[in-house]
Amino acid sequence: xxxxxxxxxxxxxxxxxxxVAFILSLFFLTFPSLGPAHxxxxxxxxxxxxxxxxxxxxxxxxxxxALRFMFEGGSTQDPEGKEGLANxxxxxxxxxxxxxxxxxxxxxxxxxxAEMGFSAGRDAISGSMRxxxxxxxEAFGLLRLALTRPNFDQAPIDRIRAQIVAGIHARSRDPExxxxxAFAKAVYGDHPYARQSEGTPETLATVTSDDLRxxxxxxFARDNLIxxxxxxxxxxxxxxxxxxxxxxxxxxxxxxxxxxVEPKLDQTVRIDYPLPQTxxxxxxxxxxxxxxxxxxxxxxxxxxxxxxxxxxxxxEVREKRGLAYGIGSGLSNSRHADxxxxxxxxxxxxxxxxxxVIREVVAMMAEEGPTEAELDAAKRYLLGAYxxxxxxxxxxxANTLVGLQFESLGLDYIQRRPAxxxxxxxxxxxxxxxxxxxGEPAVLMIGPGAEDGE
Amino acid sequence: MPFSTAFTxxxxxxxxxxxxxxxxxxxxxxxxGVTTFELDNGLQVIVIPDHRAPVxxxxxxxxxxxxxxxxxxxxxxxxxxxxMFKGTEKHAAGEFSAVIAEIGGNxxxxxxxxxxxYFQQVGPDALPTMMEFEADRMxxxxxxDEVVAPERDVVIEExxxxxxxxxxxxxxxxxxxxxxxxxxxxYPVIGWMHEIRELDREKALxxxxxxxxxxxxILVVAGxxxxxxxxxxxxxxxxxxxxxxxLPQRTRxxxxxxxxxxxxxLRDPRVSLxxxxxxxxxxxxxxxxxxxxxxxxxxxxxxxxxxRSRLYQQLVVKDGIAASAGAGYRATALDDSSFSxxxxxxxxxxxxxxxxxxxxxxxxxxxxxxxxxxxxxxxxRFLRSMIFARDSQSGMARIxxxxxxxxxxxxxxxAWPDRVRAVxxxxxxxxxxxxxxSSAYVTGYLLPxxxxxx
Numbered sequence: 001x002x003x004x005x006x007x008x009x010x011x012x013x014x015x016x017x018x019x020v021a022f023i024l025s026l027f028f029l030t031f032p033s034l035g036p037a038h039x040x041x042x043x044x045x046x047x048x049x050x051x052x053x054x055x056x057x058x059x060x061x062x063x064x065x066a067l068r069f070m071f072e073g074g075s076t077q078d079p080e081g082k083e084g085l086a087n088x089x090x091x092x093x094x095x096x097x098x099x100x101x102x103x104x105x106x107x108x109x110x111x112x113x114a115e116m117g118f119s120a121g122r123d124a125i126s127g128s129m130r131x132x133x134x135x136x137x138e139a140f141g142l143l144r145l146a147l148t149r150p151n152f153d154q155a156p157i158d159r160i161r162a163q164i165v166a167g168i169h170a171r172s173r174d175p176e177x178x179x180x181x182a183f184a185k186a187v188y189g190d191h192p193y194a195r196q197s198e199g200t201p202e203t204l205a206t207v208t209s210d211d212l213r214x215x216x217x218x219x220f221a222r223d224n225l226i227x228x229x230x231x232x233x234x235x236x237x238x239x240x241x242x243x244x245x246x247x248x249x250x251x252x253x254x255x256x257x258x259x260x261v262e263p264k265l266d267q268t269v270r271i272d273y274p275l276p277q278t279x280x281x282x283x284x285x286x287x288x289x290x291x292x293x294x295x296x297x298x299x300x301x302x303x304x305x306x307x308x309x310x311x312x313x314x315x316e317v318r319e320k321r322g323l324a325y326g327i328g329s330g331l332s333n334s335r336h337a338d339x340x341x342x343x344x345x346x347x348x349x350x351x352x353x354x355x356x357v358i359r360e361v362v363a364m365m366a367e368e369g370p371t372e373a374e375l376d377a378a379k380r381y382l383l384g385a386y387x388x389x390x391x392x393x394x395x396x397x398a399n400t401l402v403g404l405q406f407e408s409l410g411l412d413y414i415q416r417r418p419a420x421x422x423x424x425x426x427x428x429x430x431x432x433x434x435x436x437x438x439g440e441p442a443v444l445m446i447g448p449g450a451e452d453g454e
Numbered sequence: 455m456p457f458s459t460a461f462t463x464x465x466x467x468x469x470x471x472x473x474x475x476x477x478x479x480x481x482x483x484x485x486x487g488v489t490t491f492e493l494d495n496g497l498q499v500i501v502i503p504d505h506r507a508p509v510x511x512x513x514x515x516x517x518x519x520x521x522x523x524x525x526x527x528x529x530x531x532x533x534x535x536x537x538m539f540k541g542t543e544k545h546a547a548g549e550f551s552a553v554i555a556e557i558g559g560n561x562x563x564x565x566x567x568x569x570x571x572y573f574q575q576v577g578p579d580a581l582p583t584m585m586e587f588e589a590d591r592m593x594x595x596x597x598x599d600e601v602v603a604p605e606r607d608v609v610i611e612e613x614x615x616x617x618x619x620x621x622x623x624x625x626x627x628x629x630x631x632x633x634x635x636x637x638x639x640x641y642p643v644i645g646w647m648h649e650i651r652e653l654d655r656e657k658a659l660x661x662x663x664x665x666x667x668x669x670x671x672i673l674v675v676a677g678x679x680x681x682x683x684x685x686x687x688x689x690x691x692x693x694x695x696x697x698x699x700x701l702p703q704r705t706r707x708x709x710x711x712x713x714x715x716x717x718x719x720l721r722d723p724r725v726s727l728x729x730x731x732x733x734x735x736x737x738x739x740x741x742x743x744x745x746x747x748x749x750x751x752x753x754x755x756x757x758x759x760x761x762r763s764r765l766y767q768q769l770v771v772k773d774g775i776a777a778s779a780g781a782g783y784r785a786t787a788l789d790d791s792s793f794s795x796x797x798x799x800x801x802x803x804x805x806x807x808x809x810x811x812x813x814x815x816x817x818x819x820x821x822x823x824x825x826x827x828x829x830x831x832x833x834x835r836f837l838r839s840m841i842f843a844r845d846s847q848s849g850m851a852r853i854x855x856x857x858x859x860x861x862x863x864x865x866x867x868x869a870w871p872d873r874v875r876a877v878x879x880x881x882x883x884x885x886x887x888x889x890x891x892s893s894a895y896v897t898g899y900l901l902p903x904x905x906x907x908x
Contacts, residue, residue, distance in 0.1 A: 094761075159770070172726045384559065
């Protein structure tokens with residue numbers, strides 16, 4: 001049912017707790033937790049003759065190559081009235097490029113044993129390719145065409161646009177969708193983050209191939225490009241490939257600046273709908289990724305609701321009371337906004353009770369912070385989870401390489417990180433609990449009788 | 455506790471079977487170093503070395519699923535899966551999860567129609583501990599009413615969250631219940647709500663005592679480990695669990711000959727874009743004559759696997775009448791399973807037009823077969839998916855676990871590439887003729903409910 005670009009999405013921010021997954025349409029969770037490095041994951045910084053930089057992990061165990069890249073500037077770059085442009089564009093890169101039309105391009109990709117994907121986030125356009133080592137030259141040749149000479153032919157534009165519109169139409173009576181749209185508006189006001197990144201039927205109708213070309217030339221450049229590569233390729237070969245792939249792109253991107261935004265908290269959005277469950281989402285104050293107190297906040301959140309089966313929220317809401325199947329919290333960080341978010345879904349009759357339990361758990365954390373023992377356990381989790389969450393496949397490693405660069409964390413970050421975590425004291429974590437959790441949250445309730453109050 | 459992956463896949467069957475299939479059939483042949491042996495107590499062990507990261511995936515698969523439940527007691531296999539986290543004589547509830555969390559590990563479990571599996575992903579040093587805990591709960595589970603009651607509430611919320619809040623999931627559940635007239639694949643894995651409410655401690659323990667034993671289980675260890683280490687550890691842990699009584703053959707009621715086509719219609723006010731799915735009962739890899747499942751697999755790929763498939767190219771691209779269209783084959787099952795097609799209209803086209811167009815494409819394949827070029831491309835995609843699959847240790851563990859738990863042998867997995875190569879265009883046409891030209895099918899319609907005002 002979904003338009004192909006949704007299926008082809010290839011770069012996602014890792015979610016450590018599945019329960020909060022559904023909040024991600026509004027907030028980006030923090031970049032995956034990174035822990036101690038493994039000796040074999042040696043990251044090389046490769047710089048091509050043309051000045052393009054990539055991070056590389058060379059590995060010949062499986063004869064494949066995984067490439068990930070990111071162009072800063074995502075759907076927030078959609079011009080006013082053309083919302084959905086970036087998302088539409090990402091559906092068109094395998095629909096014809098250079099001399100190849102849609103069919104010829106897709107058949108050539110298949111012959112080159114290549115999987116290619118693009119997606120538009122709010123802050124960046126992401127792309128990926130996975131291919132066999134032996135067909136890598138052909139596969140990268142096609143990626144180069146897609147990146148530098150996309151055709152944006154009218155027929156594929158009309159088709160992909162119609163699929164996106166059908167998807168929007170398909171969700172138009174879904175109360176969850178309506179609620180997410182309402183909540184985004186309430187929290188972000190007139191900031192671009194309040195917009196729907198897929199656009200609306202009205203804004204999509206105005207999009208022309210010239211709009212797509214203009215956005216492509218603004219966003220696809222060398223100075224806002226990040227690249228991560230993993231697999232059966234050496235640094236010298238990669239250098240040449242980098243120039244071949246990206247060398248023809250303009251040097252500078254032309255991005256409109258986007259303001260930072262403080263999410264508007266202390267409000268409740270209620271959507272009354274006769275559903276079998278009430279879904280609850282809460283947004284509290286967040287913390288910037290580059291704030292020196294980020295790790296105290298991350299550890300505190302882990303104790304509160306970040307652990308899959310071990311957090312305070314999990315214990316009180318699910319284990320002790322059986323109020324919900326999924327419950328969790330996470331730090332959400334995007335370029336221009338931060339928040340601490342929580343989510344669950346519960347029996348409608350017990351929604352008020354569930355909300356009370358959550359607020360009690362939050363209040364206690366705000367007052368006292370985590371215990372020493374909880375903090376120690378959270379530290380051990382975050383230290384140990386790195387290899388599992390970040391090195392489990394070539395694609396996961398490539399994502400990590402791109403994410404580290406996107407957050408400007410540095411080539412040695414993985415080595416520095418354990419010390420950053422170990423240095424956090426209980427007092428620092430407790431201070432972050434007070435700082436983030438003392439205020440009133442923004443609350444979204446969707447369910448039967450939600451408008452009657454709590 | 456767990457978010458039941460296999461279960462989710464089943465719900466999304468029509469969308470995901472093709473993708474899942476590529477993943478789970480992608481196996482061996484290549485020199486992958488997979489080792490298999492059996493302990494004296496009947497536990498089958500598979501070791502899949504992968505030394506790229508300091509991570510191991512430890513999985514135990516029980517050859518029991520929802521299709522092995524007693525009529526009237528649906529949901530017990532899945533409920534027991536939740537209760538397996540509630541502690542043993544040796545280890546209190548939560549202890550195992552806390553140990554995993556403290557080393558940054560991941561854990562979960564899932565239940566399908568044919569198997570139930572538990573897994574942890576941890577550093578190699580923790581493997582002995584994981585094996586000790588997992589072997590301990592194979593026979594040592596202790597349940598009290600105090601923990602059973604809230605967990606039943608959790609499962610009730612899970613059913614609401616997965617099924618009852620989703621019109622599409624409700625429809626799929628009832629399509630299955632209609633497609634299978636006698637075989638227990640007609641019962642939902644999570645169970646019917648009224649029967650979940652009746653589940654209790656005694657029923658869970660009776661099911662546990664009957665099915666959880668080393669001679670009904672498969673241990674799969676993938677990752678940074680050697681077969682000899684695993685053998686020694688397995689003998690020390692699982693090897694101490696006594697063999698259970700011989701289990702009866704897994705003979706379930708078989709489907710009668712089906713003569714009718716049936717329709718299942720769900721109207722819901724949340725639906726705005728109508729859609730349809732149609733399913734036939736077909737053999738699985740386990741129940742098929744040699745070569746037939748491979749032919750069905752390739753048929754699904756050529757007819758409806760991705761953007762180069764016939765359904766997508768004709769309905770979405772050329773005719774421009776569909777927002778989506780595709781096909782899927784549930785390949786991994788102990789008994790006869792299902793083949794499905796699906797589609798949704800776009801623009802001015804209506805659902806009936808889409809349905810007719812799908813029927814036309816099926817008739818065309820049944821009459822004229824597929825081209826050599828189509829077959830070559832589909833075959834190559836299957837074969838290279840084996841190489842891509844080796845990039846994920848947990849993916850490989852799941853491939854072996856799910857196939858062995860549904861009655862295949864390691865030799866079958868090894869022989870799969872050659873069997874795929876042996877499939878001819880004639881075989882694919884015959885599969886279409888034999889199974890899809892039949893008028894014994896179930897069509898599910900998901901329709902807007904125009905009569906209800908929100």
